[in-house]
Amino acid sequence: MTTVLKSAIVIGTVAKACRLKVPQQTRQILAAQLPASEQMRFKHWNPKFRVLRGKKIIKVELPNFNEDEEAKQLSPDEIRKKLKEKGMLPPRPWQERTMSIGCTGGVFEEYVPPEGDGKVSIVSTTGAKQRLTALEKKGKSMLSVRKIRSYDEEFDVGEFAEQAVEIYKAAHQALTARDKATLHANVTELAYPKMMQNVRHKTVRWQLLKSLEPPRVVHVRHTDILNKENVFAQVTVRLHTQQLLAIYDRFGRLMYGSEVVGKDVLEYVVFEKHLADEYGRWRIHSKVVPDWMPARDPVTRTWRKEPVPPPEEGEAEPEKGDQGAETGEKAAAAAS
Amino acid sequence: MLSARILQRIIATNAAWPGGITAAAATLLPSRVPSSVPELGPARPAGVRAMSFLPPTGPRRWPLYNEQVFPPTGADEAPRPAFVCHVKTNVKYSTKKMWYIASMIRGMSIEEALKQLQFVNKKGAQIVSEALKEAQEMAVRDHNVEFKNNLWVAESFATKGRVLKGLRRHARARPGIVHYRYTHYFVRLEEGAPPEQYYADAPLPPEEMLKRWLEQRRQRTITHSL
Numbered sequence: 001m002t003t004v005l006k007s008a009i010v011i012g013t014v015a016k017a018c019r020l021k022v023p024q025q026t027r028q029i030l031a032a033q034l035p036a037s038e039q040m041r042f043k044h045w046n047p048k049f050r051v052l053r054g055k056k057i058i059k060v061e062l063p064n065f066n067e068d069e070e071a072k073q074l075s076p077d078e079i080r081k082k083l084k085e086k087g088m089l090p091p092r093p094w095q096e097r098t099m100s101i102g103c104t105g106g107v108f109e110e111y112v113p114p115e116g117d118g119k120v121s122i123v124s125t126t127g128a129k130q131r132l133t134a135l136e137k138k139g140k141s142m143l144s145v146r147k148i149r150s151y152d153e154e155f156d157v158g159e160f161a162e163q164a165v166e167i168y169k170a171a172h173q174a175l176t177a178r179d180k181a182t183l184h185a186n187v188t189e190l191a192y193p194k195m196m197q198n199v200r201h202k203t204v205r206w207q208l209l210k211s212l213e214p215p216r217v218v219h220v221r222h223t224d225i226l227n228k229e230n231v232f233a234q235v236t237v238r239l240h241t242q243q244l245l246a247i248y249d250r251f252g253r254l255m256y257g258s259e260v261v262g263k264d265v266l267e268y269v270v271f272e273k274h275l276a277d278e279y280g281r282w283r284i285h286s287k288v289v290p291d292w293m294p295a296r297d298p299v300t301r302t303w304r305k306e307p308v309p310p311p312e313e314g315e316a317e318p319e320k321g322d323q324g325a326e327t328g329e330k331a332a333a334a335a336s
Numbered sequence: 337m338l339s340a341r342i343l344q345r346i347i348a349t350n351a352a353w354p355g356g357i358t359a360a361a362a363t364l365l366p367s368r369v370p371s372s373v374p375e376l377g378p379a380r381p382a383g384v385r386a387m388s389f390l391p392p393t394g395p396r397r398w399p400l401y402n403e404q405v406f407p408p409t410g411a412d413e414a415p416r417p418a419f420v421c422h423v424k425t426n427v428k429y430s431t432k433k434m435w436y437i438a439s440m441i442r443g444m445s446i447e448e449a450l451k452q453l454q455f456v457n458k459k460g461a462q463i464v465s466e467a468l469k470e471a472q473e474m475a476v477r478d479h480n481v482e483f484k485n486n487l488w489v490a491e492s493f494a495t496k497g498r499v500l501k502g503l504r505r506h507a508r509a510r511p512g513i514v515h516y517r518y519t520h521y522f523v524r525l526e527e528g529a530p531p532e533q534y535y536a537d538a539p540l541p542p543e544e545m546l547k548r549w550l551e552q553r554r555q556r557t558i559t560h561s562l
Contacts, residue, residue, distance in 0.1 A: 065426035249480040251416040
């Protein structure tokens with residue numbers, strides 16, 4: 001007998017004695033090395049006993065307890081197929097539930113901030129011009145102000161700017177304290193998920209140190225949804241403030257910002273009010289971020305850059321942007 | 337022929353709510369360096385019993401550890417290491433068999449654990465590998481872990497899941513019960529390098545043993561001495 005065959009038989013007997021299965025790879029290696037005439041037996045000489053033993057057991061169709069989780073990965077066609085197999089009807093495609101519209105879906109007729117705003121000194125000519133270009137010179141904005149006054153007689157643009165800062169402070173302090181009731185009162189349904197999503201399972205420390213320039217209303221618009229009477233008004237306020245922001249992750253480690261160094265922040269915050277609703281309030285709706293605004297401070301963390309797939313023939317090559325920084329900035333939980 | 341009584345019992349056991357999840361394997365573990373994760377309260381208020389006709393939902397408390405928010409650490413305190421808890425519920429495998437694989441990877445770095453599991457010729461190895469990879473992804477995406485390999489297996493154990501019962505026939509038409517066993521596999525990954533010794537009662541190196549012996553002998557009070 002050859003040495004290979006001897007070793008194979010030894011392995012086979014030892015495996016049988018220890019009730020270990022000879023691994024697939026070992027079996028294949030041994031089978032390949034042996035000549036065809038000296039094949040090692042891996043099967044019983046009469047496999048009928050195995051079959052008979054199998055017949056003694058009543059086959060049970062075992063349920064898959066993780067079906068719901070696996071279904072999340074499937075496409076709609078595959079889900080439809082599965083439902084058909086089970087004989088289940090698909091879910092109702094319509095909703096028999098009333099929906100109340102509390103805010104608009106976005107910002108209509110966005111304000112276009114002048115380039116270089118915030119960098120020009122107030123003392124220079126350009127700076128002075130910007131300051132003096134009051135809201136009175138803008139026709140559409142004045143029409144909207146008149147519309148707001150028809151619902152709220154005591155609406156004053158100057159007073160509103162101060163009010164806006166108070167709402168802004170209240171909203172951010174509520175976000176820090178995770179006070180949902182106050183947050184809903186100061187922030188619309190559009191902005192609420194954007195704010196809350198980024199601070200989930202994190203600790204936020206925020207402070208408005210001071211206003212570098214007095215707040216100013218720069219843009220006012222109004223629109224109606226569905227009916228002519230259902231009027232919403234949007235006011236854009238220019239806020240140039242100094243803020244302190246520090247975000248700690250779930251374990252109390254500083255993720256973004258600092259608790260000692262304040263930052264100058266220039267932003268154009270859009271406040272919205274449902275005028276037709278007698279209980280309507282001015283709430284933060286959105287922000288206008290112009291293209292010329294410099295990017296925020298990067299997060300002190302690295303991410304893996306996903307490999308860009310090679311472009312197919314005929315398609316333009318995709319821009320190899322800095323994906324890492326982009327995802328980083330998206331993940332950076334800047335509360336405002 | 338199988339008696340009607342036995343058939344009834346089997347059907348009743350399958351339909352009924354299974355006995356609660358057995359005490360975690362933590363009680364079977366030898367003494368260990370205490371976990372840095374604080375204790376959680378009960379998963380659901382006492383006195384509320386699950387309905388027997390609803391399907392089981394599996395373990396609830398383990399994923400709640402991922403929702404704990406810790407206060408910011410001061411400048412003088414050491415930074416808290418990140419951790420992530422993951423569970424794979426109702427996996428078709430026996431808890432007794434899973435125990436071997438779960439205890440093998442305790443205290444290993446994730447890289448080492450995945451490497452070793454590649455060469456373990458058991459079905460549980462595949463299950464545990466998948467669980468580790470999922471936990472690693474969760475840690476990087478949701479729990480602010482920067483480097484996916486900077487993780488080690490802090491806790492790894494398996495508990496009994498559903499057990500469904502089927503029938504089989506023995507010789508002389510004697511009945512037999514077949515248990516179709518499921519298991520829940522739990523893993524907690526912590527950020528950082530793994531400790532030198534995972535179990536507290538690990539044998540000390542010879543120098544340390546000598547040092548301790550000498551200290552003990554020197555601390556003796558010899559009575560009635562000069």
